[in-house]
Amino acid sequence: MILKKINTAILLSLVVFAISSDKAFALSIQLAQEQQGQPPIKTRLEVRQKNMDDRKEVRGEMRNEIMGERGEVRKEIREMRASTSIEVKGIRADMKDARKELGEERKEMRDEMKEKRGDLKMPIQLRRASSTDMFKKINTEGKDLIKKMKKDDFETRKKALLNQLNISLENLSAIKTRINDRILKLELEGRDTTDAKSALAIADDKLAKAKTAVETLSNLPAPTPNSGTASSTEVDLTKPRQVGDAAIKAVKEARDSYKKVIDIIAKSMGLGDKPASSTPATN
Structure with a gap:
């Protein structure tokens, strides 16, 4: 029993010593901080609450x-x-x-x-009368315009055809001159030119006929309407076509005739069956 009391007293002494030592340590730290100008340390509970x-x-x-x-x-x-x-x-x-x-x-x-x-x-009769007059006027003007257009078209085509035919005639005339020169040269060389001269005479005759046909086409007047009424727009192109075809045919026949003359000259020169040219060779 006495031993138990002694142990209890010792434990109490130790607890008191620990508490007093903690307080003394905290007090010493607080005094040191106050001396250094720092605020005192708060407990953990106060810091947490803050x-x-x-x-x-x-x-x-x-x-x-x-x-x-x-x-x-x-x-x-x-x-x-x-x-x-x-x-x-x-x-x-x-x-x-x-x-x-x-x-x-x-x-x-x-x-x-x-x-x-x-x-x-407006009144129906008045409208019909005015409409009829208007349509008549338009119809007449339209037919006159068509006539003029057909006449102008004929003149344009005739001019183009004449231009082409005249160029062909000029070329054939130049070929005729060169053929005459060639025949004369062959005669000087002592060659036989009888067939060439005969063919040339035929070609010259055809060339003259072609020139006459082209001149006839050039002097051909513009065609007129078929009927005697002024309202007709049909134009008779039968004669213009016939005259134009005749001129074209005459020029082609003259050209073919001169080709035959060139072939005969080529054979007389010993060129054989070489292709003939519309322009004879010159030395």
Whole structure:
């Protein structure tokens, strides 16, 4: 029993010593910090409580700021909705006015068209008479224009054909001159030119006939309508075609005749069956 009491007293002494030593150590540190100008060290509980209070204060401030911002946003949204509603109402009113104006314009157009239709409603006989005269005038002018076009077309084609035929005649005349020179040279060489001269005489005669046919075509007047009525637009082209075909045929016959003369000259020179040329060779 006495031993147990002694142990208890010893434990109490140790606890008191530990507490007093902790306080003494803390007191010594606090005194040292006060001497160095530093604040005293707080216990862990006080520090934890202080941190919790600080966090709570920060959260409260953030909550107040967020609530304030939300309120401002809601206010702006309400104002925007109100202004948008006013604008939509204005647009609808403008559209309504535009539809009204469009309807009035359509009505005016319908009334104007009715007036024009009324002005066009003249007596049937008067309309028929004026239309008949107008169509007669147009028909007469159209037929006169067609006649002029056909006459101009004939003159244009005749001019083109005459130009081509005259060029052919000029070429044949040049060939005739060169053939005469060639025959004269062959005679000087002592060659027989009897057949060549006979063929040349035939070709010269055909050339003269071709020139006469082309001249006849050149002097041919423009064709006239078939019937004696002035309303007819049909033009008789039988004679112009016949005269034109005759001139073309005469020029072709003259050309073929000179080709035969060239072939005869080639044979007399010993050229055999070589292809003949429309232009004789010259030395």
